[in-house]
Amino acid sequence: DAGITQSPRHKVTETGTPVTLRCHQTENHRYMYWYRQDPGHGLRLIHYSYGVKDTDKGEVSDGYSVSRSKTEDFLLTLESATSSQTSVYFCAITSDSLGNSPLHFGNGTRLTVT
Amino acid sequence: QQQVKQSPQSLIVQKGGISIINCAYENTAFDYFPWYQQFPGKGPALLIAIRPDVSEKKEGRFTISFNKSAKQFSLHIMDSQPGDSATYFCAASTWEGSYKLIFGSGTRLLVRP
Numbered sequence: 001d002a003g004i005t006q007s008p009r010h011k012v013t014e015t016g017t018p019v020t021l022r023c024h025q026t027e028n029h030r031y032m033y034w035y036r037q038d039p040g041h042g043l044r045l046i047h048y049s050y051g052v053k054d055t056d057k058g059e060v061s062d063g064y065s066v067s068r069s070k071t072e073d074f075l076l077t078l079e080s081a082t083s084s085q086t087s088v089y090f091c092a093i094t095s096d097s098l099g100n101s102p103l104h105f106g107n108g109t110r111l112t113v114t
Numbered sequence: 115q116q117q118v119k120q121s122p123q124s125l126i127v128q129k130g131g132i133s134i135i136n137c138a139y140e141n142t143a144f145d146y147f148p149w150y151q152q153f154p155g156k157g158p159a160l161l162i163a164i165r166p167d168v169s170e171k172k173e174g175r176f177t178i179s180f181n182k183s184a185k186q187f188s189l190h191i192m193d194s195q196p197g198d199s200a201t202y203f204c205a206a207s208t209w210e211g212s213y214k215l216i217f218g219s220g221t222r223l224l225v226r227p
Contacts, residue, residue, distance in 0.1 A: 004157075031213065043217040102160040104159075
């Protein structure tokens with residue numbers, strides 16, 4: 001495994017509550033990503049980071065924010081969870097350009113919003 | 115807007131057969147095309163990847179065929195085994211200020227004994 005820990009692994013929350021998912025890496029990799037996985041949609045990029053305090057939006061960023069105050073931690077926050085955000089969330093990391101270094105994924109966080 | 119289209123959605127193959135999964139892309143700036151394999155309860159893991167300057171890449175029983183003019187690429191699994199049963203994702207990336215990997219919708223492969 002590439003030294004990626006996602007927490008929590010499972011979470012059930014109610015609509016309207018804030019939720020923070022954590023991704024912790026021990027590889028000192030520069031790039032970190034948050035994806036969500038839904039049936040029929042594959043993996044869709046939410047936000048990514050290319051360095052400490054450097055983040056940008058992906059294709060499905062609405063309703064999500066991120067923060068990266070340290071190289072090893074990348075947090076994903078749902079400010080006010082909705083049922084449409086029920087999904088499996090994956091964190092991924094890479095050290096270099098994607099052609100030179102593969103994307104390594106964590107084992108995911110299953111989030112259910114009731 | 116789906117930049118990488120993958121088919122079929124699901125596939126059932128007998129042990130020893132050939133599994134074929136296809137992907138098509140739109141963005142001609144894509145310059146890296148990996149395939150990822152995912153088992154239940156796990157994150158995806160890189161299986162094999164290709165760049166557009168070659169038409170084929172083979173690693174063991176897994177082969178990527180790439181057709182730049184048609185903007186299509188495919189994964190072939192020869193002598194498919196029950197242990198190959200998993201979900202497979204094609205993907206594509208390019209530099210747009212940073213590297214982002216865009217995934218297809220996935221193919222669930224079942225290899226029957």
